[in-house]
Amino acid sequence: MKNKTKKVGKHTIKFDNPPKIISTYSIVGPKEGQGPLKTYFDEILSDDTCGKDSFEKAESDMMHTAIKSAIERVKLKEENIDYLFAGDLLNQITSSTFAARQLNIPFFGLYGACSTMAESLSIAAMFIDGDFATNVVASTSSHFSSSERQFRFPLEYGCQRCGTCQWTVTGSGAMVLSKEGNFPGITYVTTGVVKDYGVKDVNNMGAAMAPAAVDTIYRHFQDTGRKPDYYDVIATGDLGRVGKEITSKLLNEYGCDIRANYVDCGDIIFDEKVQKTDAGGSGCGCSAVVMAGYFYKKLMRKEITTMLLISTGALMSTTSSLQGESIPGIAHAVAIEFKDDYSPLKK
């Protein structure tokens, strides 16, 4: 046993008994609910304040609803959930902590910026596989209006946007992970390192996060020995169109051509021409709702059976940017597969 681990390569864990995603719930704002993926979301808000008196409270309310609904959907109760892993973009992750305040579930707060959905899934999967829990919940959220006033300016200022700008998704996704069941399972987790190539433009997060995405995706294929065509879908979290272009180009230069099955959650959640979202969606909620809503349903219907989700985060704060710092990025990858026998893992 000494020093034996479940690692394959330097950055990847392989689960011989993949923790199963037994339930998900996705809730989005009105704008996201008019986008191309509208039929896949479980709940579309008609009012993005959720009847609360601040956008911050609305965001927390969304997450609470997503968590409760994901749990109830599989007839579980709060007391059946061993741990909650959650995070968001707000200072001191108050959307998550105020949602957790209403739940009697042991809570671990996470911060990985927009990478948090894959971060929470990674740690949640390890808690299940390590026999520390029977059922856990992973959840993240973001809200356009709470993010705008925290990271940029209050909406009322009507600031101009540029072509590389992304649009923070209003939404929250929650997923229940469990040991058993005939559901999509997490087969591999590749954990990212922080990468900073000196990008300082806070209106071009895609470029800031792309090197981290490239690094994690490249390591995933190195560690697992898989090729890009193994996956039906390779989905980055919220690089947007600009970051997606950089990522796929850089990977290609490294001899890793993912273009055939590569999408970006931020790119597909909006139709740029209709929703006017410039480079596409972003935010913790982006990969959360696209995974919990769109991809999960496609997996359950067996329209796809293998996918790699790579949530990407830009790790700056307004203070670090005002102090002239560049923007570090991080990306975490989670392989999710729904096969009758998970045979590729048994070889």
Next chain:
Amino acid sequence: MKNKTKKVGKHTIKFDNPPKIISTYSIVGPKEGQGPLKTYFDEILSDDTCGKDSFEKAESDMMHTAIKSAIERVKLKEENIDYLFAGDLLNQITSSTFAARQLNIPFFGLYGACSTMAESLSIAAMFIDGDFATNVVASTSSHFSSSERQFRFPLEYGCQRCGTCQWTVTGSGAMVLSKEGNFPGITYVTTGVVKDYGVKDVNNMGAAMAPAAVDTIYRHFQDTGRKPDYYDVIATGDLGRVGKEITSKLLNEYGCDIRANYVDCGDIIFDEKVQKTDAGGSGCGCSAVVMAGYFYKKLMRKEITTMLLISTGALMSTTSSLQGESIPGIAHAVAIEFKDDYSPLKK
């Protein structure tokens, strides 16, 4: 195997093979370095800017030094560390992410306010015990001056303090956990739920966090069947003198008398009469440096053999407080023991 977990009771994990804390490093500011625990810290800064041009950069530099030094102390290298778990109090935990940027180690960012040291130790221990890693690092930091201007006002304003106010510790602690070795081990982890009893006074964090501390300590003893006198030391993270008083009183009312061996890291790191810190120390760095510095050395010298560390966090932001919200609290407990045979666990 089905649904079998390592849990004892609802909130506690028991480690049959306690993950070992094989190395620690503690670095503190000049004020902390004049306090009662000064001989226990590994490094005392003479300049709390670390030669950087902002307090935020100084804080990140402290954490980087703590992590590097803890690793080097046991002749390990960055590439021997499987994961880094770190967090701090700054918006978007930039102290941690900018420290991680200089390290080529897979990184999980955490946010649990001042509970983060026990949170990171908890998850780190599970990664070791679950065979996901051979060596991991858990680290947190805080800085008086970066916290003051983020949560209260810039120092230059010279704001008045009140008796229940605490003083954010300038410091960072890092700990290396590993599977093997004759070192103090983590035997139990009790994970907290978010508790909010309606305290809104941001100058009285001790009162806001006390209910969470009470809840977690009480559950720990219920889940493990241990009694308070089992531990040589029961140490809360940074309740300060006011929160400590409330905690011990409330626990006593529940029939759990911890007074004989109970200390608070925030209470013992400063001498209130000399350092003029009112109710005592606080911040992520408080329980980090007191654990990594003071208690770890006492364990290694066998001056104590059993302790329960309960780091406590106040989960508000300036935005939530300005919006009239009360302050949710959380507390995570970690039992650390250094016995020749860990015999109490073998019964």
